[in-house]
Amino acid sequence: MKYIDGFRNPEAAAVLRRQIHALAGEVHLQRSGRALHIMEVCGTHTMAIGRYGIRTILPDTVSLLSGPGCPVCVTDSGYIDAAIALAERGLIICTFGDMVHVPGRRSTLAGCRSAGYDIRTCYSPLEALDIAKQHPEREVVFLGIGFETTIGPVISIVDQALKKQISNVSILTAFKRVIPALHALMGDPEIQIDAFLCPAHVSVVIGAAAYQGIVDTYHIPCVIAGFEPLDILYGIDGILRQWADRAFCVDNQYNRVVTDTGNPFIQALMQTYLQPADASWRGLGAISASGWDLKEEYARFDACRKFDLTLTAGQVPNGCRCGDVIKGKLAPRECLLFGTVCTPSNPVGPCMVSTEGSCAAAYRYG
Ligand code: SF4
Structure with a gap:
C-alpha cells in the first residue's frame, strides 16, 4: 500500500503539474504556437488517464490522443465472423471475456452462445488445454488476439499441447506487433503525433531498446511510463523536457519493471513458434509484418489452416467511427x-x- 501511495502523492502531483505547465509554455513558444500531441498506445494507459483525470490538469497546449493500444479494438470484425463460423461448425470456442460482446456481421459471440453454441470464457489461455483434455472427441479453438503482452501466454498453448500430446486444440491467431503500428501511424499524413507514451506491458516483453528506430526515424520522444498517476505525469514531463531541449531519445521511466532488452523467455517462445506476418488492423488496415503467424511446422495448431478458413475484412457497423x-x-x-x-x-x-x-x-x- 505504501508503494502505491508513493505514486499517488498529491503534493508530488502538484509539483509535477506546475513543472508540466512551465515546460509546456516553453515548448509552445518554440513550436510557434503549435499544440503538442502525445499518443498513448496502451489501453491500460487510456483507462488510467481517464480514471485519474490527467487531461483535466494539463495545459490546453498539450493534448493526449488514444492510439491503437486496446487488443480487442484493433481486431478486425471479420475475425469475430470467423470465430462464429467455427462455433457453428460445432467447435468449442474459448476466449477472453471482452471478445464475447464485440459485434460481428451477424451477431456477437455472446449471441452465438445464447443460440446454443459452445462459447467459453477463460481467464487463462491454458484453460483451453484443460477443456481439450476433458473433451478428446471435440475440437477446441482459443481466440488468440493481442499484442506481445498476451502472445506469450497464448502461444504456450502450443508449447504445452506438444509436451502433453494434445492434438484437439488450436488457435485462431490475430496477434499484433506494436512497433510496425507506430511506423504506420507516423506515416499517415492526417495524424499529427509529436511523442509516444509507450505501452508498459508490451515494453516488458520487447524491451525499451525496441523503440529506438522510432526515435531515430521521426525525431520524437518515446517515453515508457507505468500506470499510476505520477507515472503518467512523469512520462508527460519527460516528453516535454525532450521537446524543450530538442534532444529526443527512448526514456524508460518504468525501469522498475521494463528492461532495455525485454523478457528473454517470452521472446524465445515467440521465436520458436511464430514468424512475422502481415496483419489487418481495424482502422489502420493491412500493415506489412505487423502480426505473427504460427510457423509452418506448427500449422496443425493454427485454426485457419486446420479448418480451411480464410479471415476476411469485416463490416463496420453503420455510423461507428x-x-x-x-x-x-x-x-x-x-x-x-x-x-x-x-x-x-x-x-x-x-x-x-x-x-x-x-x-x-x-x-x-x-
Ligand atoms: S460507435 Fe462510436 S461511440 Fe461506439 S464504439 Fe464505435 S466509435 Fe465509439
Missing part, C-alpha cells in the same frame, strides 16, 4: 453514436465494449 478513434483522429464524443445509440450496455463498436477501449473510458470517466 472506431477506426478513426483508434488512430487518434477522432475523440470518442465526436462519434454521433456516443452515449446515445452506443453505450457500454449496448455497444455498437469494440471501443465501447472493451474495458480498455477509448470510448468506454470516455463514457465512464467523462
Whole structure:
C-alpha cells in the first residue's frame, strides 16, 4: 500500500503539474504556437488517464490522443465472423471475456452462445488445454488476439499441447506487433503525433531498446511510463523536457519493471513458434509484418489452416467511427453514436465494449 501511495502523492502531483505547465509554455513558444500531441498506445494507459483525470490538469497546449493500444479494438470484425463460423461448425470456442460482446456481421459471440453454441470464457489461455483434455472427441479453438503482452501466454498453448500430446486444440491467431503500428501511424499524413507514451506491458516483453528506430526515424520522444498517476505525469514531463531541449531519445521511466532488452523467455517462445506476418488492423488496415503467424511446422495448431478458413475484412457497423478513434483522429464524443445509440450496455463498436477501449473510458470517466 505504501508503494502505491508513493505514486499517488498529491503534493508530488502538484509539483509535477506546475513543472508540466512551465515546460509546456516553453515548448509552445518554440513550436510557434503549435499544440503538442502525445499518443498513448496502451489501453491500460487510456483507462488510467481517464480514471485519474490527467487531461483535466494539463495545459490546453498539450493534448493526449488514444492510439491503437486496446487488443480487442484493433481486431478486425471479420475475425469475430470467423470465430462464429467455427462455433457453428460445432467447435468449442474459448476466449477472453471482452471478445464475447464485440459485434460481428451477424451477431456477437455472446449471441452465438445464447443460440446454443459452445462459447467459453477463460481467464487463462491454458484453460483451453484443460477443456481439450476433458473433451478428446471435440475440437477446441482459443481466440488468440493481442499484442506481445498476451502472445506469450497464448502461444504456450502450443508449447504445452506438444509436451502433453494434445492434438484437439488450436488457435485462431490475430496477434499484433506494436512497433510496425507506430511506423504506420507516423506515416499517415492526417495524424499529427509529436511523442509516444509507450505501452508498459508490451515494453516488458520487447524491451525499451525496441523503440529506438522510432526515435531515430521521426525525431520524437518515446517515453515508457507505468500506470499510476505520477507515472503518467512523469512520462508527460519527460516528453516535454525532450521537446524543450530538442534532444529526443527512448526514456524508460518504468525501469522498475521494463528492461532495455525485454523478457528473454517470452521472446524465445515467440521465436520458436511464430514468424512475422502481415496483419489487418481495424482502422489502420493491412500493415506489412505487423502480426505473427504460427510457423509452418506448427500449422496443425493454427485454426485457419486446420479448418480451411480464410479471415476476411469485416463490416463496420453503420455510423461507428472506431477506426478513426483508434488512430487518434477522432475523440470518442465526436462519434454521433456516443452515449446515445452506443453505450457500454449496448455497444455498437469494440471501443465501447472493451474495458480498455477509448470510448468506454470516455463514457465512464467523462
Ligand atoms: S461511440 Fe461506439 S460507435 Fe462510436 S466509435 Fe465509439 S464504439 Fe464505435
